[in-house]
Amino acid sequence: MISNVVVSSILGHSGRGMFPLTLKLSYRKFVKKVLETKTTVIAESATRFKIVGNYQIRKPWTWWIYVRKLPRMSLLNAFGLTNDGIEKCAKKILRSAKKGFQVIPSYFPEFSKGLDIAIKEALEAIAIYQSELGDYFFALEINVSCPNAGEDVSKNMSQAVACAKAIKARHPDLTLIVKLSYLHPISLAEELERVGVNIIHGINTIPYGEVFPNKQSPLHKVGGGGISGGLAYPQALEYNTKLSKRVSIPLIMGCGITDLISLGEYKDIRGNGNSVSICSLVRLNPTKAIMAIEISN
C-alpha cells in the first residue's frame, strides 16, 4: 500500500508538485517519475481552515525567505503551515489521484484551539476527505510535529494520543500514520501503538536550536525554523534507530537523506514492510531523488 520510498511534503498540497519549484525542469521530471513508479506521496499538511503562514502563495519570493539553503545539502524552513483549508486541499488531492498519483493527505490538528475543538475539526476533516476522495482516501497522516506552527511540540504528547485515539475509535479501518518530532520521547510512539495507530513517521524537521544549541537561527524572528537534509541526518538516524527497537508497527523513517548511502542506512534499520521518506533531496537534487525512487520503488 505504501512504497518503499515515500515523498514527504515537497510535492505540495496536491501531491503532484508545488510552485515555485515547478519552474525547474529536473523537479518536473521527478514528478513524472513519481507517477511512473507509483511512488506514495504524503501531501503537505493542511489545517481545517485556511492559514496564511510565513510563506505566502501570492508572494512567491517569500519561499526563498522562509525556505533557505544551508551547507551539507540542508534546508532551514519556517514555512508556517500556509494552506487553503481542508475543502480546497482535498479537491487538489482528488485531481492528483485521478491522474494516477498515490497521495496520502497530511492533517495538522490545532491543539492550541483546545483539545476538544482540535479533535472535532480532525473528525470533520476526515469526513471531508472521505466524501471528496472516496476510495482514493486510503490513509491519513497526522502531523503533530511541525516546528513552525507556534505550538510547543514537546508538550503535545497527551493531545496527540487523545486525537489518535478518537480518530481510531470513529474510523477503525482507516490507516492512521502519526508523524513525530525529534522533541518527542520514544514513549509517545509506544503509546500511539497501544491506541491503534498503524504507522509511525519519524521524523519532521529538527528545530534549529537542537542542531545548533549555541547559535541564533537566521529565522529566529519566526521561531527559528526546522532543519532538514544532511545537517539533521545524525540526530534523525539515531532517533529512528531507537524508534525501530521500541515499536513493532511499521515505520516510515526519514529526515536527512541526501544520497543513496544515507538512504541505504535508513533502509537497513528495518527491512520489508517499512518505508523511508525523502523531502529536501527533491528540492536540492531532483536527479538524485529520481535515482532513489527508481531503484527503490
Ligand SMILES: Cc1cc2nc3c(=O)[nH]c(=O)nc-3n(C[C@H](O)[C@H](O)[C@H](O)COP(=O)(O)O)c2cc1C
Ligand atoms: C519546505 C518544506 C515544507 C514542509 N512542509 C511540511 C508539512 O507541511 N508537513 C509535514 O509534516 N512536514 C513538512 N516538512 C517536513 C518534511 O516532510 C520532512 O519530514 C523533513 O523535511 C525531513 O526530511 P528531509 O531531511 O528528507 O527533508 C516540510 C519540509 C520542507 C523542507
